[in-house]
Amino acid sequence: MIDGTEIIAIFFNRKSSLSVGDFILLFNIIIFSVAAYLLSGEIALYSILIYLAASKTVDFILEGIEEFTGITIISSRSGEIANMIKQKLGRGLTIYSGKKGFGKSGETYHSTEIIFTVITRLEISRLNAEIEKIDPSAFVVMQSIKDTRGGMVKKRPLQ
Numbered sequence: 219m220i221d222g223t224e225i226i227a228i229f230f231n232r233k234s235s236l237s238v239g240d241f242i243l244l245f246n247i248i249i250f251s252v253a254a255y256l257l258s259g260e261i262a263l264y265s266i267l268i269y270l271a272a273s274k275t276v277d278f279i280l281e282g283i284e285e286f287t288g289i290t291i292i293s294s295r296s297g298e299i300a301n302m303i304k305q306k307l308g309r310g311l312t313i314y315s316g317k318k319g320f321g322k323s324g325e326t327y328h329s330t331e332i333i334f335t336v337i338t339r340l341e342i343s344r345l346n347a348e349i350e351k352i353d354p355s356a357f358v359v360m361q362s363i364k365d366t367r368g369g370m371v372k373k374r375p376l377q
Contacts, residue, residue: 235364239273285339286363291349292318293356296331302348303335311335318357336366 227241236244246269254262293299296313303311314332337345342360349356 237277239275239277242276243269243273286336286366287339287342288361288363289333289335289337289342289345290359290361291333291335291356292316292330292358293333293349293353294330295353295356296333298352299349299356300331300333302352303333303345306348307337307341307345309335309337309341336363 227236227238227245230236230241231238234241243266247266250262250265250269253265291299300311300313303309312334314334316330316332317327318330319327346358349358
């Protein structure tokens with residue numbers, strides 16, 4: 219693949235949260251920093267750029283192009299948003315009962331439904347556009363998900 223560091227990277231990937239590509243990049247940045255000090259900074263920077271591209275390629279090969287994103291949506295129109303996620307996106311979801319609080323002068327809580335769904339990063343813009351149509355003031359939180367198991371999350375072929 220690259221230069222043998224991927225074997226060490228795979229080992230550390232199982233022990234830490236760093237991806238294989240991130241570990242390879244970090245390891246090589248250390249090597250190229252020493253090279254920049256001893257040789258030339260310009261050559262070291264070009265080398266780091268090449269390894270950045272290579273590390274992302276390794277991640278795509280090992281983990282696939284689809285990266286999952288967890289989406290939490292808080293809206294007064296959660297029923298409509300939930301139906302849109304099921305019907306238009308064809309994704310499963312979980313609805314939590316919760317309370318939303320706001321206000322500078324004190325604690326004001328209102329019962330609400332909180333939607334959680336997992337989508338691919340390729341579906342984020344479509345989901346945001348659909349949520350914007352239904353409730354422009356919806357509170358949406360997105361977080362990267364390293365891995366999923368069970369449920370209805372399946373990798374889909376590119377369309």
